Amino acid sequence: MDHAKLSASGAKRWLLCHPSIRLEEEFIEETSSYAEEGTVAHALAELKLRLALGELTKAQYKKQLEEFKKEHSTYYNEEMEEATTTYMEAVMELYAEAKSSCSDAMIMLEQRVDFSKWVPEGFGTSDVVIIADNIMHITDLKYGRGVKVSAEDNPQLKLYALGAFNEYAMLYDIGQVKMTIIQPRLDHISTSELVIEDLIEWGDTYVKPRALLAYNGEGEFAPGEETCRFCRAKHVCKARAAQQLDLMKYELQSPETFSNDEVAELLTKVGPFVEWAKDIADYAYKQATEKDVKFKGWKLVEGRSTRRYKDTLEVVKVLKAAGYDEALIYEKNLLSITAMEKALGKKQFKELLSDQVIKPQGKPMLTPKEDKRPEFQFIKDAF
Ligand code: SF4
Known part of the structure; x- marks a missing residue:
């Protein structure tokens, strides 16, 4: 895949810590299973949207879905199926809303946006761009469920918006941009609105000078939890x-x-x-x-190891031949709640087991007082 040196997804970092771009160049970008899972979910979501928009017939969709499942069997599952449907429905709702006020509203999927007017060589791919009368929607799917992502003052979406505005301002009268993040696995939708003048001012006065510093490897370091967390040079x-x-x-x-x-x-x-x-x-x-790097005064040694069976099938064979009953040699375990939910699908799980799931009080943990959660209350023992 083509990558911009100053990516929109990394903008939060390089806008604050400009030299991070230069330092990161020394380290190869490693992909993670979370990133791969996210890419697969995006592809499935796009397929569903193309069906919903009539760009694919049902037969074409079915065929492509079967191929998709085969190709991505490591990540495809019931949860991804449900999450991408939720996302697709939310996008179609936004599109219907745009069409109700403007019959010519148009929608573009996986739209390459060029924001190089503000960021040297800057470009990216916006999941969905909708343009209606006076308003442009920038919509992004976040498949992760670690941290809720807010659309408020989100530089990634704002850069996409700048790029899309740059592309379509000649054709459409765009006065406002609405940015939406849909994070279906957390039931989270976040939106933020901005008038175009403010967006452009942000691009001209805030982004442009900082992007130039970052591109040239200049500027100040700005260490902080937010900036360093995903920096490749953090070690x-x-x-x-x-x-x-x-x-x-x-x-x-x-x-x-x-x-x-x-x-x-x-x-x-x-x-x-x-x-x-x-x-x-x-x-x-x-x-x-x-x-094989050697650090002065340090060496690699063999860590603790635990016993394990060489061949489990052979173990079963030997024990059965020796007359042991299966009940003795196997243990039966119920699937965990997460695994069961995955196996049954969220809907079926809710239908059958919602009365059977309880949530005991969590262990108290010390956290800064700014934390949004209410203060822990010890449940008093009645006796
Ligand atoms: S680790 Fe932090 S301070 Fe250092 S370059 Fe990366 S973002 Fe900047």
């Missing part, structure tokens, strides 16, 4: 290290033990520090095991 970046080490500098006021206030202050620093330290350890391990 060896000295700016991030300096920030962490600086944060851990602590003036010991009382001579012997920490007061509770001091522990509270340290707690805010410990999480990111541990994450940073773990990143370094992971990096060193990968270098040593995959690239």
Whole structure:
């Protein structure tokens, strides 16, 4: 796949930490199973939308779906089927809404958008662009379920919007842009609206100078949880290290033990520090095991290993021949809730088992007070 040096998906980082682009160049972009799963879900969603829009006949869709299932059997499942249907329905609803106010409304799927007017060589692919009377919709599917993604002030969607506006402003009168993120596995839809003048001002005055710095490998480092999390250079970046080490500098006021206030202050620093330290350890391990890199004073040794059967079928054969009953040698386990939901499909699971699922009170965890969740209440034991 063609990749822009300054991608829209990485904009949150390079808009703040401009030299990250230069540092990242030294490290190969590794794909993950989550990224691959997301790509597969996008392809399925596109197929469903093309059917819903009449670009594919039912027969064509069926044939392509069968091929799709075969090709992507590792990731295709009931959950993906349901999530992409939810997404398709939400997009079709947006399109119907646009058509109700403008019969000429048009919809484009997997639209390449060029925002190089603001970002050197900048381009990307927007999942869906809808243009109606005076309004343009930029819609994005997020298949992940780790973190809820907000459309509010989202630079990826804003860059897509700039690119689409650049392309269609000559043909359509566009005064407003509505950006929507649909995250079906979290039942999450987030929208944000912007008048075109504000979008262009953001592009001209905020994006353009920063993109130029990033493109030239100049500008300031801006370490932070948000910026560093997915940076490919995070394991060896000295700016991030300096920030962490600086944060851990602590003036010991009382001579012997920490007061509770001091522990509270340290707690805010410990999480990111541990994450940073773990990143370094992971990096060193990968270098040593995959690239045979030697670190002075360190060596690889054999870790603990546990016993396992060489051939499970042979084990069963031997035990049966020795007269052991299956009930003794096998254990029967009920599928976990997630696995059962996957096996039955969400709808069937809800129908059959909603009364059987309980959610016990979770363990208390310490978290900064800005956390949106309500404060933990201990359930008092009646006795
Ligand atoms: S690790 Fe953080 S500070 Fe370092 S280049 Fe990446 S984003 Fe910037």
